[in-house]
Amino acid sequence: MTNKIKVEHLDFYYGNFQALKDINMDIHQNKITALIGPSGCGKSTFIKTMNRMFDLIDGTKATGSISFDGTELLDKNLDVVQLRKRIGMVFQKPNPFPKSIEENVLYGVKRHGDVPKSEWDELVKTSLKKASLWTEVEHKLNQSAFSLSGGQQQRLCIARALATKPEVLLMDEPTSALDPIATAKIEELLEELKKEYTVIIVTHSMQQAARISDYTGFFLNGELIEFGLTKTVFSNPTDKRTEDYITGRFG
Amino acid sequence: MEKRKRHQTEEKIIEIGLILVSTISILTTIGIVITLFYESYEFFMEVSMIEFFTTLRWAPVFDPPSFGVLPLLSGTLLIAVLSSFISLPLGLGSAIYLSEFASKKMRQLIKPLLELLAGIPSIVYGFFALTFITPLIRQILPDTSVYNALSASIAVGIMTLPMVASLSEDAMMAVPDSIRQGAYALGSTRLEVALHVIVPAAFSGIAASFMLAISRAIGETMIVAIAAGQTPTFTLNPLESIQTMTGFMVNMALGDIQQGSIEFKTVFVVGALLFLVTLALNFIAKFVIQKNREVY
Ligand SMILES: Nc1ncnc2c1ncn2[C@@H]1O[C@H](COP(=O)(O)OP(=O)(O)OP(=O)(O)O)[C@@H](O)[C@H]1O
Numbered sequence: 241m242t243n244k245i246k247v248e249h250l251d252f253y254y255g256n257f258q259a260l261k262d263i264n265m266d267i268h269q270n271k272i273t274a275l276i277g278p279s280g281c282g283k284s285t286f287i288k289t290m291n292r293m294f295d296l297i298d299g300t301k302a303t304g305s306i307s308f309d310g311t312e313l314l315d316k317n318l319d320v321v322q323l324r325k326r327i328g329m330v331f332q333k334p335n336p337f338p339k340s341i342e343e344n345v346l347y348g349v350k351r352h353g354d355v356p357k358s359e360w361d362e363l364v365k366t367s368l369k370k371a372s373l374w375t376e377v378e379h380k381l382n383q384s385a386f387s388l389s390g391g392q393q394q395r396l397c398i399a400r401a402l403a404t405k406p407e408v409l410l411m412d413e414p415t416s417a418l419d420p421i422a423t424a425k426i427e428e429l430l431e432e433l434k435k436e437y438t439v440i441i442v443t444h445s446m447q448q449a450a451r452i453s454d455y456t457g458f459f460l461n462g463e464l465i466e467f468g469l470t471k472t473v474f475s476n477p478t479d480k481r482t483e484d485y486i487t488g489r490f491g
Numbered sequence: 492m493e494k495r496k497r498h499q500t501e502e503k504i505i506e507i508g509l510i511l512v513s514t515i516s517i518l519t520t521i522g523i524v525i526t527l528f529y530e531s532y533e534f535f536m537e538v539s540m541i542e543f544f545t546t547l548r549w550a551p552v553f554d555p556p557s558f559g560v561l562p563l564l565s566g567t568l569l570i571a572v573l574s575s576f577i578s579l580p581l582g583l584g585s586a587i588y589l590s591e592f593a594s595k596k597m598r599q600l601i602k603p604l605l606e607l608l609a610g611i612p613s614i615v616y617g618f619f620a621l622t623f624i625t626p627l628i629r630q631i632l633p634d635t636s637v638y639n640a641l642s643a644s645i646a647v648g649i650m651t652l653p654m655v656a657s658l659s660e661d662a663m664m665a666v667p668d669s670i671r672q673g674a675y676a677l678g679s680t681r682l683e684v685a686l687h688v689i690v691p692a693a694f695s696g697i698a699a700s701f702m703l704a705i706s707r708a709i710g711e712t713m714i715v716a717i718a719a720g721q722t723p724t725f726t727l728n729p730l731e732s733i734q735t736m737t738g739f740m741v742n743m744a745l746g747d748i749q750q751g752s753i754e755f756k757t758v759f760v761v762g763a764l765l766f767l768v769t770l771a772l773n774f775i776a777k778f779v780i781q782k783n784r785e786v787y
């Protein structure tokens with residue numbers, strides 16, 4: 241069992257407001273880690289520290305350590321472009337670019353310029369296949385991404401993230417805007433993806449966390465209350481608050 | 492019941508009022524177009540179209556007169572093209588800076604400044620061109636005429652720049668932030684996000700701002716009348732004195748011309764041509780925008 245990411249004593253501030261308090265967590269390679277907790281407890285904030293998306297927000301500050309295969313992610317001089325290439329992200333609301341389906345998948349590759357043009361077609365195909373979208377779009381790759389349904393758009397966003405060949409995939413409530421069928425599709429997909437990627441997923445659905453994840457972390461008011469094997473967290477939580485949350489006694 | 496009825500009558504009155512108002516502006520436009528083309532028709536009863544569109548001397552008040560419009564057309568296009576070299580790239584550049592690079596504070600400072608700049612009357616730019624830009628050009632290139640196209644173009648470019656910047660920035664800010672975030676999360680630099688995602692996404696708005704700037708340049712009168720000269724010259728040399736279509740019209744309007752005279756009609760025929768050029772430009776722009784539209 242290998243640690244892909246090791247978070248130690250992570251504190252995070254929006255201005256004067258402390259959104260994360262002394263977080264310690266080991267993210268295991270090729271596993272799915274689910275993050276649960278009530279709204280506003282800091283789940284999104286936490287995954288945004290891992291690809292430094294918080295850099296885009298003025299007045300934010302992160303202290304402590306996040307080590308990614310031995311690289312310190314909170315290092316001021318870190319090349320965030322390279323980091324975000326290795327740690328991909330899928331957002332809550334599908335956010336394809338107003339471009340063709342193919343252009344969406346190739347976006348990252350074109351920016352990074354590390355895949356020869358002759359391999360682009362193949363990359364589009366494999367990425368869309370991995371996101372189990374290929375058969376639905378193979379004959380309309382040049383159509384606008386906005387012609388797709390919400391669920392298809394979300395899978396396109398997953399394909400787009402996979403095309404840059406990341407090692408870790410961060411997903412912030414990727415199915416919250418989708419219907420049950422589209423959700424089931426993406427959950428199935430995650431099962432496949434974890435063979436190749438390390439996945440961290442934020443979810444509001446206990447069932448989803450229980451179904452798909454190997455590890456679960458429970459956040460409350462910026463603190464990580466409980467973290468461990470999903471089985472244990474759900475069947476035998478050590479903290480009373482975890483139990484209350486999981487059983488829906490507060491929310 | 493009563494209340495609902497009253498609402499309905501009210502709405503009806505408002506609707507009729509609005510239709511009336513829009514009819515007035517449509518009728519005015521139609522009236523202008525009819526006058527333009529009627530007087531142009533009269534003009535072409537006296538002057539051949541071939542002379543008008545193919546000969547290179549414009550001297551309608553000379554004896555004998557000549558009516559080759561190409562010098563005026565080339566003058567107008569020269570100003571439009573040269574000023575675009577300034578207003579479009581600098582305007583778009585400013586918009587990119589404002590929407591993607593500038594801090595919120597900076598934006599709040601600069602945006603009203605731009606709008607202020609856009610409100611300066613063009614005659615001020617005209618004098619600025621004549622008394623500041625022209626001497627500067629002549630210092631570098633001493634052979635330049637006192638009145639020249641370059642100076643006027645620079646002033647027109649500076650005048651239309653804030654409009655391009657402001658409208659393009661509006662279009663870029665209208666692109667949803669989620670799209671921006673998506674691009675950053677894939678490992679793009681700020682510049683890549685701006686150039687490869689935001690600008691294409693805001694293309695139709697940006698193109699519209701370009702269009703407006705070029706139309707303003709073509710229609711601009713005061714600056715060219717003051718700084719570009721009054722010599723209809725068929726030339727692409729920006730250092731020479733020229734005359735534009737609008738420059739000619741204002742020049743004629745200032746002198747006293749008799750209604751129904753051929754000089755009188757020239758003003759309308761040039762006006763009609765100006766109208767057609769602007770209309771054509773609008774159609775081209777519509778077409779370009781339609782073809783490159785990206786919805787989100
Ligand atoms: N840009 C921001 N500026 C200031 N405070 C913020 C910002 N984003 C989030 N916060 C605050 O940080 C805390 C954690 O927010 P976060 O978005 O991480 O919660 P979350 O667990 O993802 O909630 P949800 O389940 O609703 O998505 C909240 O109290 C929120 O108000």
Ligand SMILES: [Mg+2]
Pocket residue numbers: 283284285412
């Ligand atoms: Mg969230």
